[in-house]
Amino acid sequence: MTCPSLLRRRPGATDVVGDPSHGPAHQVGEVAHAAAEQARRDDTLGQFIRFVLVGGSSTAVYALLFLGLERYGYLPAHVVATVVSSVLANELHRRLTFRADERVGWLAAQVEAGGVSLFGLVATSVALGWLDASVGAAHPLVQISLVVAVTGFIGLIRFIALRWIFRPPGAVAAQ
16 A cells, blocks of 8 residues: 555545535435436326426427528428427327337327327417517517417327327326
């Protein structure tokens, strides 16, 4: 042993600064771990957390597509971005949110959730049309914000529909 002082804890070395394993960063880590554990559960809260994460991810895909296609006009960009992000969200909800990939096929999930998505497409298209008629060429971030607000409301309806309406006969939704 060439340097025994490096192998021993020196008294007071962490006492001045504090023990980092019990500080705010540790508490944040515990909260994040608890949230991750909750998100893995199949109860309503766990599914809702996964639903929001999938929704946020698909909204990011929507925003990127909308911005990339904006030069073709707000409506074509909106329709393409909505269709692509909705198909992605439907599949992620089927596999991750509701873990129904063995119970519900891809086409059935697209049709069932697609009806709600179509309602969302109409609602957001009307909102964008109203915005365009009211203020003219609004900044793309304003347009995306409007779509996010309307989609958030539609998303809540969609969660309710997917969780309690569109489930296989005899399946009981977890409480």
